[in-house]
Amino acid sequence: QGVLSKNDLLAQGLRGRFREAGVFVTNWVSSPGSGKTALLETTMRQLTDRGHKVAALVGDLATENDAQRLKRSGAEVRQIVTAGTCHLEADMIERHLEGWEVDQFDFLFIENVGNLVCPSSYDLGEDLRIVLLSVTEGEDKPLKYPPMFHSADLAVITKIDLAEAVEFDRSAAYENIKAVGPQLRILETSAKRGTGLDDWIDYLLQAKAGTV
Amino acid sequence: QGVLSKNDLLAQGLRGRFREAGVFVTNWVSSPGSGKTALLETTMRQLTDRGHKVAALVGDLATENDAQRLKRSGAEVRQIVTAGTCHLEADMIERHLEGWEVDQFDFLFIENVGNLVCPSSYDLGEDLRIVLLSVTEGEDKPLKYPPMFHSADLAVITKIDLAEAVEFDRSAAYENIKAVGPQLRILETSAKRGTGLDDWIDYLLQAKAGTV
Ligand SMILES: Nc1nc2c(ncn2[C@@H]2O[C@H](COP(=O)(O)OP(=O)(O)OP(=O)(O)O)[C@@H](O)[C@H]2O)c(=O)[nH]1
Ligand SMILES: Nc1nc2c(ncn2[C@@H]2O[C@H](COP(=O)(O)OP(=O)(O)OP(=O)(O)O)[C@@H](O)[C@H]2O)c(=O)[nH]1
Ligand SMILES: [Mg+2]
Ligand SMILES: [Mg+2]
Ligand SMILES: [Zn+2]
Ligand SMILES: [Zn+2]
Numbered sequence: 285q286g287v288l289s290k291n292d293l294l295a296q297g298l299r300g301r302f303r304e305a306g307v308f309v310t311n312w313v314s315s316p317g318s319g320k321t322a323l324l325e326t327t328m329r330q331l332t333d334r335g336h337k338v339a340a341l342v343g344d345l346a347t348e349n350d351a352q353r354l355k356r357s358g359a360e361v362r363q364i365v366t367a368g369t370c371h372l373e374a375d376m377i378e379r380h381l382e383g384w385e386v387d388q389f390d391f392l393f394i395e396n397v398g399n400l401v402c403p404s405s406y407d408l409g410e411d412l413r414i415v416l417l418s419v420t421e422g423e424d425k426p427l428k429y430p431p432m433f434h435s436a437d438l439a440v441i442t443k444i445d446l447a448e449a450v451e452f453d454r455s456a457a458y459e460n461i462k463a464v465g466p467q468l469r470i471l472e473t474s475a476k477r478g479t480g481l482d483d484w485i486d487y488l489l490q491a492k493a494g495t496v
Numbered sequence: 497q498g499v500l501s502k503n504d505l506l507a508q509g510l511r512g513r514f515r516e517a518g519v520f521v522t523n524w525v526s527s528p529g530s531g532k533t534a535l536l537e538t539t540m541r542q543l544t545d546r547g548h549k550v551a552a553l554v555g556d557l558a559t560e561n562d563a564q565r566l567k568r569s570g571a572e573v574r575q576i577v578t579a580g581t582c583h584l585e586a587d588m589i590e591r592h593l594e595g596w597e598v599d600q601f602d603f604l605f606i607e608n609v610g611n612l613v614c615p616s617s618y619d620l621g622e623d624l625r626i627v628l629l630s631v632t633e634g635e636d637k638p639l640k641y642p643p644m645f646h647s648a649d650l651a652v653i654t655k656i657d658l659a660e661a662v663e664f665d666r667s668a669a670y671e672n673i674k675a676v677g678p679q680l681r682i683l684e685t686s687a688k689r690g691t692g693l694d695d696w697i698d699y700l701l702q703a704k705a706g707t708v
Contacts, residue, residue: 398641401580401614420529
């Protein structure tokens with residue numbers, strides 16, 4: 285199998301620490317603008333309203349825009365500014381957890397840098413890797429960016445309120461997702477209209493409970 | 497100024513070769529699914545119909561899908577499969593030009609890998625770097641991915657036929673583009689409906705003639 289990379293060693297350490305703390309960790313990846321922040325904000329608000337303790341780390345090259353948006357959910361949020369690095373790495377996660385009592389949280393959401401390529405190679409110690417694909421991007425994206433779809437656990441098709449306006453070919457999208465990621469569960473959501481939110485939250489709670 | 501990287505040395509060599517051959521070269525960058533291939537296909541078809549000799553190189557992690565689509569324009573097209581590299585580099589361009597008499601072409605279009613981060617650091621010897629931003633991605637993307645907008649020459653807002661459906665905030669988008677890329681000329685197109693195509697082709701011809 286070979287020697288683990290420095291990142292993967294750190295990630296395994298994080299994974300152990302998260303398990304011990306009882307916090308369920310998800311790593312959100314997609315192209316820029318696929319709707320990670322929008323779906324995260326509404327997810328975190330719903331979980332907080334249901335009494336769960338929620339935190340998020342969000343990575344971007346620049347700005348605190350996404351952290352600002354996520355904070356509106358009432359959760360604890362920190363921005364990771366990578367200043368040029370095109371993906372989050374385990375050491376960035378470790379540094380930005382300092383000062384947080386991680387075992388106070390039920391959920392830790394990690395929003396990765398918008399990038400359908402590089403984040404696939406960096407374990408962050410997560411329980412679940414979630415890849416988003418918006419109906420506006422084109423149905424063949426899974427075939428063209430296979431490592432991301434191959435390495436994820438759940439695929440969420442986003443912005444389905446726009447499906448008709450862009451003549452979204454749903455069966456082609458499903459076929460392509462399954463071709464590169466046969467292991468993927470697939471859900472559909474509209475963060476804008478709330479479509480699919482209940483099913484998605486149910487899935488998340490079951491995944492945390494280990495009953496999915 | 498410091499020593500040029502290996503890539504930039506190769507790129508300068510390509511730039512000299514392109515200038516000598518009289519071919520006008522553009523490097524197209526954007527997020528996955530912003531509409532590079534769609535706009536390129538219609539652009540290449542129009543130029544070919546007007547009697548220009550056109551070629552394209554298109555980079556992707558996997559598949560020949562984009563090259564297949566671009567070939568429908570009647571131009572010469574080659575696919576560069578990077579098998580994991582998240583951006584095109586000058587050496588890949590050089591290798592894939594072998595066997596082509598470059599001075600037969602008026603235009604060489606290079607479609608980069610869908611990625612709003614990494615391609616910004618790799619000179620390919622182009623005359624013009626074009627960044628695409630679709631109305632569906634969100635108006636704050638320029639602020640969040642500054643290197644790409646900072647290093648480009650032209651910004652094209654794509655899929656404007658969807659502007660109303662996504663409540664596109666045009667003035668916010670322009671403000672943000674200008675904040676990170678004050679040098680950028682900005683055009684708007686819909687590859688689907690042909691909106692903005694004439695202005696875009698005029699701009700391209702003027703850029704080639706050096707009269708823009
Ligand atoms: N119509 C519609 N638009 C949406 C939906 N979700 C997000 N958007 C819009 O899509 C654009 C991008 O959304 P973001 O949430 O910023 O996307 P992101 O994946 O977080 O982007 P990055 O963090 O830069 O990679 C914004 O203009 C959102 O308003 C949706 O369900 N429906
Ligand atoms: N409504 C509308 N859809 C468009 C337009 N241009 C492209 N699309 C759609 O957007 C999706 C992505 O288009 P592509 O041309 O594949 O985008 P791309 O930038 O080449 O994608 P990558 O090469 O993977 O980075 C496809 O479903 C296109 O049909 C447009 O002007 N209007
Ligand atoms: Mg975001
Ligand atoms: Mg393309
Ligand atoms: Zn990268
Ligand atoms: Zn890269």
